[in-house]
Amino acid sequence: MMIKRPRPSGRTGRSLRTRDKVIPHLISTLTVLGVIFILRAVIIRAEQWPRIKAQFFNLKVIIEVFPKVLHGFGINMAVWGIALAVIAVWALVLAVFRSLHGPWFAPLRVFSIIYIDLLRGLPSLLLVLLFGFGMPALNIPGLPVSSLFWGALAMISSYSAYAAEVYRSGMDSVHDGQRAAAKALGLTQMQTLRYAIIPQAVRNVLPSLLNLAVALQKDVALLSVLGVRDAVREAQIYTARTFNYSTLIAAAVLFLAATIPMARLTDWVTARDRERRLQRTA
Secondary structure: OOOOOOOOOHHHHHHHHHHHHHHHHHHHHHHHHHHHHHHHHHHHOOOOHHHHHHHHOOHHHHHHHHHHHHHHHHHHHHHHHHHHHHHHHHHHHHHHHHHOOOHHHHHHHHHHHHHHHHHHHOOHHHHHHHHHHHHHHHOOOOOOOOHHHHHHHHHHHHHHHHHHHHHHHHHHHOOHHHHHHHHHOOOOHHHHHHHHHHHHHHHHHHHHHHHHHHHHHHHHHHHHHHOOOOHHHHHHHHHHHHOOOHHHHHHHHHHHHHHHHHHHHHHHHHHHHHHHHHHHHO
């Protein structure tokens, strides 16, 4: 004889589900807070903590130098915005060059492959140094001699190679049936890319492109090695004069204030893209 267990009522079931969700979250949160509290206690009780606090977390120094660091940070953001717009266009052009078929487009394909291989293989810092110091030294008439211009161009060249491959992966993810349908409608290769392939490819790789934008937002600080008075350089100038590193904390706070919202936007776009894909496959 089977004994049937009474089923929990709707209210009881909901309370059990709520408890199963809340209790693990509460335990994990308390664990993390406990670890942070212990680390804080260990650091504060360290013998050299007062000296480190005065050298790195001096609020008076941060307030004093903050206006100059903020002005330099404006240069960082201006370079980032301009570079981001140029990269979005130039990388797409490179991706289109590489995706073209036919013997007439072979030079464009070869150029795109060589460009991407070379620029992805070189560290961004090395490119900034080569462009920023090498190109002005040539003193070619008609070309800018500003280290800021050539440093920004180096960042654009480097990140365009990465973004071009992201675009190309998006184009490859579009089903071949789209190309066949466009060809059946009488569209040329360029029209197929413009109206059928590229719009879908950009939607597919938008989260990856936003991740590159976040990385670029941080790497514009590399321009400081050229003497450009950005946020990092302004902090270094004060540090060299006073041997106090609190100014670097001021620059770090500004970069965090810019990159964290951008990272959260990337997460939101990624979640939206995942929901869209699930709805399309459902």
